[in-house]
Amino acid sequence: MDPYIGQIQLFPYNFEPRGWVLCDGRSMQIMQNQALYSLIGITFGGNGTTEFKIPDLRNANPLATTNQMKYYIAIEGLYPMRS
Template sequence: MKIKATALALLALTGASFGTATPAAAQPEPFIGQISYFGFEFCPKGWLRADGQLLAISQYNALFALLGTRFGGNGVQSFALPDLRGRVPLGDGRGPGLTPRTLGERGGSETNVLNVAQMPQHTHTATLRANNSLGTSDNPTGNLLADFPDGNAIYSPGPADTSMGSSAIVVSPMGGSQPVNNIQPYQVLTACVAVTGIFPSRP
């Protein structure tokens, strides 16, 4: 019974450790320049927010050796961290059928305004306008349809061979020129850059 009680006590002690946070000292060291996302509102010790901030080269020379000025800075006193505020990362290189992208490049927009060439093919409703008074001319060129005495023929099966007045047909304006939302579904996290850790070796 004593052995059984001791075993149960050890089992209970082991089970109590499940779900507890691993001490920071036990966490594996990140590579300098590594970017990670966290579900809390701050960056851990040894990490800085990926918010484009300028850093002194003299203070972070190892990180500068890896990042250079591709994200900003003058390369003499300062360099910048990547700015991932409101942005998603994109792999560099050229994917099949895609535009080539270089490390540090920025692009994209939250909204777009379509131009005529980008619109789907479509039609508009046109209104044929006329004049309600008696006609004063038998020449349709530059004129509108008008009222006429009963019995006078004014219609022809065509084909059309001349243009009427520019105000004869009115096409109602459509659209509001509003920008189109261009944002994919997203979930916001805290983006951080490791400023201390292991200096990565090239393959």
Template sequence: MKTNRRRLTTVGMFLISLGLMGTANAFGDSIPIGTIMAFGGDTSNPEVRLQLFKQGWLPCDGSAVSTVDFVELYSVIGSAFGGNQVELRLPDFRGRFLRGVDQGAGRDPDAGSRPAPVEGGNMGDKVGSVQHDEFKSHAHPYDKLTERGNIASGSYWKFGTVETGAVGGKETRPKNSYVNWIIKAKDLH
């Protein structure tokens, strides 16, 4: 591993960038085109974007880029995230959790019905498809006294089932921390 003022750390299968200037040879001489990594730098900063570009990386922000300028990337991802033969769309992972493609494993019950992120992108059980917010269907019924009274032979109680009201946040999610996602777009070696 070579570093310039910053370091890259390998954690499991993910490379998490803790800076901007580091380069790593985790995959031999190059990182495969189309590799997506978590990046700790600020991709909204033009200087950071320029440094990423000089190292062959682009932010996963849904931008359109020329297929002529990024032939290798187009040959790997095609129009999975939208685009055509002139322009390809980069993945737009802003505000999204990433999930592995199900590929028939049966872990995603909605694998076949996942929509494309944008027109022309991949749908179903393919890289690039998305799943919108969802909370597994459920209810919380409980018994509640709905009527009480007296009759000639004593008193009576009547119970009915009532549903709880909606509570919770704006989405269902695990605890999380923000990162920027970047994609290897060119091999500059």
């Protein structure tokens, strides 16, 4: 089952699965991630002309003391359509 672009999910991995990036507040280029930018814009930061930021959920980890689970955001998948 394909995720929706912008979907955030916990995974027990120490690597970024294909189509997902770690929610660590990093800057993303708008030109390379237009679909995700169209959904979240500059809600989490960025200049809105060349870059935007994804959410930083490193401290929202429910198992942070053991560092077993991390939040990832889907950058590939289905585009969520509004009804």
